[in-house]
Amino acid sequence: MKTHSTNYFDTFIEVAEDTKASQGTVPPCKNGKKTVAYLQYELIAGYPYQYTSDDVLFQIHAERNAIAEADYSAAREQFFSKGQPCFRASPLTKTYGFGVHSNEEGKMAVYGLESPEYEQLVSDEKIKKVKAMKATK
Template identity: 55%
Template sequence: MHSTNYVNTFIEVAEDTAAAAATVPPERATPSVAELTFRMIADAPYRHTSDDVVFGVWARRRGVPEADRTAARETFFAKGQPCLRSSDLGKRYGWGIHADAEGRVALVALGSPEYATLAAGRAPDGTTVTVTRAMRSRR
């Protein structure tokens, strides 16, 4: 079974982002992947793992019934899936993503003191975090 989870890691915004500050993805009639990902993490910081978010967004967009989600999740992660480094939150909207020691994720706004601390390799509790970047939009 594949996983997209990170532990004690901070995903900085992409180096080629146009974002000067964090912005909320715009609401649409049919919510975008970025909007659903943002809402799921922002509404429950440090509650979900990356796997929970990636699968939850996929399942919602495809209308997978709650009763079928356990089996669908196993099938979904039977092959590799893109992780949150490829999310538009870090590529377009200026959001860093912190995964704690249990792999649960939270959003961190570009330009905030928390962002600077995490980008320097320190978690809010003082522990060391691995710092990586969101994937570039262009080659």
């Protein structure tokens, strides 16, 4: 079975050109439930450079679908048997003002648009830059 990956390496995903955000903002919960954006933020900001994009996306999928940890291996293989949207399409980069940096191992951290780290990553010529997808068409 072919597996697809959303991982980036040595890459910085800049916020979308049309974002209304001027700084990184923690995504809100809705009706007391954690949104996908909030779960992404919680995992990446809470554990910088510990998870790859694939790890984060699968973990959220598993949590939202109540997949038992014993079934993770098969469920992960099934999940990545078809393409998944990468973090260029994440609400963190499109709406909430966060850039996502993936290091040489593909592990991620988030940086608010207003942070000195964000500016440093944008100006680092050794790191590949890609823009998040536009929030509007």
